[in-house]
Amino acid sequence: xxxxxALARFWSHARHAxxxxxxxxxxxxxxxxxELRALRASLRALEAFCRRLALGEALRLANECWRALTRAGxxxxxxxxxxxxxxxxxPKFKPSRARIRLLGPPSSVREIEAARARAELKAxxxxxxxxxxxxxLHIADRIEALQRFLDAPLRGVRALARKLRRTPxxxxxxxxxxxxxxxxxxxxxxxxxxxxxxxLLLDSS
Numbered sequence: 786x787x788x789x790x791a792l793a794r795f796w797s798h799a800r801h802a803x804x805x806x807x808x809x810x811x812x813x814x815x816x817x818x819x820e821l822r823a824l825r826a827s828l829r830a831l832e833a834f835c836r837r838l839a840l841g842e843a844l845r846l847a848n849e850c851w852r853a854l855t856r857a858g859x860x861x862x863x864x865x866x867x868x869x870x871x872x873x874x875x876p877k878f879k880p881s882r883a884r885i886r887l888l889g890p891p892s893s894v895r896e897i898e899a900a901r902a903r904a905e906l907k908a909x910x911x912x913x914x915x916x917x918x919x920x921x922l923h924i925a926d927r928i929e930a931l932q933r934f935l936d937a938p939l940r941g942v943r944a945l946a947r948k949l950r951r952t953p954x955x956x957x958x959x960x961x962x963x964x965x966x967x968x969x970x971x972x973x974x975x976x977x978x979x980x981x982x983x984x985l986l987l988d989s990s
Contacts, residue, residue: 792841795978799835800935802969806831807928809969813921821920826965828927832872833964834975835934839874840959841982842938843946844989870930874945875955876962956986 806827816824891897918926934941949956960983966972 791845792838792978792981795834795838795974795981796935796938798971798974798978799831799838802831802834802967803928803931803935805969813924814919816921821924824924827967827969828924828931830964830967830970830975831931832927833962834970834978835872835931835938836874836959836962837978837982839934839938839942839945840956841978841985842942843949844956844982844985846942846946847949848985848989869933870926872930872934872941874941874959875948876958956989960986 810824811820891900917923960979
């Protein structure tokens with residue numbers, strides 16, 4: 786973001802943390818289970834830190850220059866979809882519905898069709914798991930997504946600002962999501978960043 790941003794020092798800290806994490810890595814396909822678990826925890830912490838940074842910048846944009854932001858969004862043209870890994874900045878809200886399971890074998894046409902649909906869904910999920918990327922490739926994608934976001938965060942921040950105008954509740958979801966500690970992020974910087982973003986959130990409410 787702009788060097789004049791009040792969160793500039795935290796952007797710098799996030800970039801240094803990602804550089805340190807990448808510098809500490811061995812070849813990903815040689816990592817053992819415990820090492821993969823620790824690496825995933827560090828990635829979750831850095832991703833959560835970046836989401837809070839993006840939230841703080843999005844709140845500032847929405848408060849200070851929403852009209853300019855809206856005009857910039859209106860001028861966008863539909864481009865070819867980018868299949869590169871990207872950091873998800875806000876959670877997905879999936880509507881949930883009541884699930885009723887009957888005990889015993891199906892005894893009606895409706896129950897037989899429901900049982901068949903469940904079996905087909907189970908088979909599709911199993912096939913999806915079989916096609917899933919290996920763990921080390923999935924981690925490489927997450928690292929690339931973080932790097933792409935930190936190299937050019939403005940596009941994601943603007944998208945989050947527009948999302949906040951439509952769904953303000955996602956700000957609380959981003960702040961409430963817990964993240965594990967990371968040896969690459971200083972706890973004092975994480976706490977200071979959270980306090981500053983929380984202040985922006987309270988000011989915007």
